[in-house]
Amino acid sequence: MHNSHPIFRLPLLICLLGMFLLLAGVCQAQVSPVADSTQTDTVPQNFNDRLLENLKEMSQRKTIMGKLLKAVLVLEKAEEVYGLNAELIQQEYEKHNYKIVRRIDILTLDALGYSINDTSKVPDSFMEKAGNSLHVKTGRGQVRNKLLFRKMEPLEPLALIESERLLRQSRHLLDARIVVNEATTTEDSVDVFVVTKDIFSLGGSGSYTPSSGKGRVSLRELNFLGQGHQVEGSYRFNLHNRPRPWEVSSYYSIENIGRSYVSADMAYVDKNYYKEKSAFLSRDFFSTNTKYAGAVGISWIEERFLLPSSPEDTLIRYGTLSFNRQDVWLGRSFKFKTYNLGYEPRSRVILGLRFINTNYGMVPTENFQDNRLALVSAGYSIRKYYKDRYLFGFGRTEDVPAGTLFSITAGYEKGDLRDRKYFGTSLSFAKYNASLGYLYASASYGSFIRNEQLEQGVLGLETLYFTKLSEWGNWKLRHFVWGRGTLGINRYPEELLSINNESGLRGFRSHMLRGSRRVTLNYEANLYTPLSLLGFRLATVLFADVAWLSSGNQSSPFKEAPYRGYGIGFRFRNEFLSFSTIQFLISYYPKLPQNDDLRGFRVFESSRPYYDFRDFQFTRPGVADFR
Incomplete structure (x- = not known):
C-alpha cells in the first residue's frame, strides 16, 4: 500500500469504528446481568438479538462513547419489500395486455428520508x-x-415490467416501481402508477499527501438539473517521476435523448500514459421488443503499450500506440409470430452489421496496420429478468438476467499490408432459482484466418454461480464462485494476459508476470450486517483467488503451481449517494514472481465490485476479447 495520507478518508475511520463496535457488542453480549432469583422461565436470546440490544443500550448512555454511537450508528430494520418476483408480476399483468392506458400518475421521491x-x-x-x-x-x-x-395507447405485453427495469438501470435512480391500479381497472382500460426514488447524485472525492504534495480531486453530477445528464471530472496534481506533474479527465453523457432511447457519450482524457478524445451516439436493444439498435462514433487514443519480456528481464519495456477510429453499426431484431394476443414470446432473431476504420499514428511493433474491418453477425436471444437483493447492492432491488444467447460472426479485414478473414461464435445461458441460486455459463471462440492459418485466435470460457441469500434476523450471507479461462491461439508476442486485480487475483500487481493462456477461480463470501454508520451500510468480505498462467500456443496453464491470494475485509456503501462501493481488504499471496518487488501481504482499497452480470441482449458485432 502506498504511504500517502489522504485527508478525505472518512470511510477508513468508519471501518475502524465498525470493527470496534462489533467487538464491543460481542464482548458485552457475553456478559449476562444477574438474574432475579425468583425468575424461573426465561427465553435465551440469540447472538443477533444480543448484539443489537447491547449496541442500542450503549448508544443511550450519557457517556462520550454513548453520544458517539448515537450520532453515527443506525441499526437497520428489515424493510418489507414487495414485487420481487418478476415472473409472478408478469403473469399477473398479462390480464391487462392491450388495454388502453387511460392515466399515468408519476411520483418522484427525493434521495434522503423517503422509501419506495x-x-x-x-x-x-x-x-x-x-x-x-x-x-x-x-x-x-x-x-x-x-x-x-x-x-x-394499447398496453403492449412486457411493457410494465420492462419499463420498471429500465428505470432501475438509470444511474441516478435507486429504485422504481410500476403498479396497476386494480381498483379503477375496467375490461378495456387501466390506470398506471409509477414511483421512483433518486440517489443523491452530486458527489466527489479527493486525496492529498502532505509529504509530497501529491493529490487528486474528482467531482460528479449524475442527474444535472434533474434531466439525467451526467458530468464527471477529475484532476491530479504534483505527480512525481512522471513526464508531466498533472493529469485531467472528463466525461459527459446524456442517457436518453427525448423518447428515442439514443444516448450520447463524450470523453476527454489527458493523462501521462493514456490520452483519449471520443464521441458516440448509440442505441442498444434496451428491451425485448426493441426492433432497431446501432451506434456511430469516432475516437482518438494514445496509450503506453507493454512490450513482451523474457524470463530474465528485470526492467519493464514499453512502446507507444496511437490511432484514430471511426465505428458504425446497425442491428435489426425479428420476433416470432404468435397468434396468442395474451402472450409475448421472449425469443428474438437478430442481424447486425458493423464497419470499423482504424488508422495508426505510432505503433510499437510491425504487427499493427491501418485497416478497414467489416463484420456481419446473426444471433438468437431469449431474455428475461428476475428480481433479488443483496447481490451487488445493500438492499436495493436488483435485476438478475437469465436466458440464452447464441451468435455467429463473420468478417473481412482489408489492411495496408495484408488481408484476412474473421470467424467467431459464442453461446451463453443462465438459470435463476430462488431456492438454488444463480448459474451462468458461456463459451466463445474467435480467430482471424490468413493463408488458411489461424491468427490472433482466442477461446474463452466463463461460469458464475451465487447461492441464495441466507438470513439470520437482519444478518445476511451470500457466496459467489467465478471461473474463467482465456486461451490464446497464435497471438502476437506483444499481446499478453495478466492476473492482476480483476483479471485474476484481486489486489495483485505485477508488471513482469504475463502469458498467453490463463485460468482463474475466485470465491467470495459476503456477510451483510444490520449496522449503518453515517448512512454507510457495512458488510464483511472473505475471499480466495487462484490463477494459472502460461505462455505458448501448446502450453497448459496447469503445469505450473498456481498463484494464489487470500483475504478478508470490509465493504461500505450508501445506496442513497452517488459514491461507488468502498472496500478495504487485506490480502496474502503465498507465491510471488522472482523479478517483481512485491510483498506477500497487501492492504488495499477498491471502489468497484469484483463480479458483474452478463446480459443476454444482442450487442454490436465484434472480435472476441483477449484481455
Missing part, C-alpha cells in the same frame, strides 16, 4: 432535509421518457 416501499415515509432529520435541499429531483418528464407505454 412506503410512500408515506418522509424525512425527519435535519441532515436529510438539508441534503434534499441541495438535490434537484428527477423530473417527471424524464421518467415518462423511459416508459415503454403511452397514455391513450
Whole structure:
C-alpha cells in the first residue's frame, strides 16, 4: 500500500469504528446481568438479538462513547419489500395486455428520508432535509421518457415490467416501481402508477499527501438539473517521476435523448500514459421488443503499450500506440409470430452489421496496420429478468438476467499490408432459482484466418454461480464462485494476459508476470450486517483467488503451481449517494514472481465490485476479447 495520507478518508475511520463496535457488542453480549432469583422461565436470546440490544443500550448512555454511537450508528430494520418476483408480476399483468392506458400518475421521491416501499415515509432529520435541499429531483418528464407505454395507447405485453427495469438501470435512480391500479381497472382500460426514488447524485472525492504534495480531486453530477445528464471530472496534481506533474479527465453523457432511447457519450482524457478524445451516439436493444439498435462514433487514443519480456528481464519495456477510429453499426431484431394476443414470446432473431476504420499514428511493433474491418453477425436471444437483493447492492432491488444467447460472426479485414478473414461464435445461458441460486455459463471462440492459418485466435470460457441469500434476523450471507479461462491461439508476442486485480487475483500487481493462456477461480463470501454508520451500510468480505498462467500456443496453464491470494475485509456503501462501493481488504499471496518487488501481504482499497452480470441482449458485432 502506498504511504500517502489522504485527508478525505472518512470511510477508513468508519471501518475502524465498525470493527470496534462489533467487538464491543460481542464482548458485552457475553456478559449476562444477574438474574432475579425468583425468575424461573426465561427465553435465551440469540447472538443477533444480543448484539443489537447491547449496541442500542450503549448508544443511550450519557457517556462520550454513548453520544458517539448515537450520532453515527443506525441499526437497520428489515424493510418489507414487495414485487420481487418478476415472473409472478408478469403473469399477473398479462390480464391487462392491450388495454388502453387511460392515466399515468408519476411520483418522484427525493434521495434522503423517503422509501419506495412506503410512500408515506418522509424525512425527519435535519441532515436529510438539508441534503434534499441541495438535490434537484428527477423530473417527471424524464421518467415518462423511459416508459415503454403511452397514455391513450394499447398496453403492449412486457411493457410494465420492462419499463420498471429500465428505470432501475438509470444511474441516478435507486429504485422504481410500476403498479396497476386494480381498483379503477375496467375490461378495456387501466390506470398506471409509477414511483421512483433518486440517489443523491452530486458527489466527489479527493486525496492529498502532505509529504509530497501529491493529490487528486474528482467531482460528479449524475442527474444535472434533474434531466439525467451526467458530468464527471477529475484532476491530479504534483505527480512525481512522471513526464508531466498533472493529469485531467472528463466525461459527459446524456442517457436518453427525448423518447428515442439514443444516448450520447463524450470523453476527454489527458493523462501521462493514456490520452483519449471520443464521441458516440448509440442505441442498444434496451428491451425485448426493441426492433432497431446501432451506434456511430469516432475516437482518438494514445496509450503506453507493454512490450513482451523474457524470463530474465528485470526492467519493464514499453512502446507507444496511437490511432484514430471511426465505428458504425446497425442491428435489426425479428420476433416470432404468435397468434396468442395474451402472450409475448421472449425469443428474438437478430442481424447486425458493423464497419470499423482504424488508422495508426505510432505503433510499437510491425504487427499493427491501418485497416478497414467489416463484420456481419446473426444471433438468437431469449431474455428475461428476475428480481433479488443483496447481490451487488445493500438492499436495493436488483435485476438478475437469465436466458440464452447464441451468435455467429463473420468478417473481412482489408489492411495496408495484408488481408484476412474473421470467424467467431459464442453461446451463453443462465438459470435463476430462488431456492438454488444463480448459474451462468458461456463459451466463445474467435480467430482471424490468413493463408488458411489461424491468427490472433482466442477461446474463452466463463461460469458464475451465487447461492441464495441466507438470513439470520437482519444478518445476511451470500457466496459467489467465478471461473474463467482465456486461451490464446497464435497471438502476437506483444499481446499478453495478466492476473492482476480483476483479471485474476484481486489486489495483485505485477508488471513482469504475463502469458498467453490463463485460468482463474475466485470465491467470495459476503456477510451483510444490520449496522449503518453515517448512512454507510457495512458488510464483511472473505475471499480466495487462484490463477494459472502460461505462455505458448501448446502450453497448459496447469503445469505450473498456481498463484494464489487470500483475504478478508470490509465493504461500505450508501445506496442513497452517488459514491461507488468502498472496500478495504487485506490480502496474502503465498507465491510471488522472482523479478517483481512485491510483498506477500497487501492492504488495499477498491471502489468497484469484483463480479458483474452478463446480459443476454444482442450487442454490436465484434472480435472476441483477449484481455
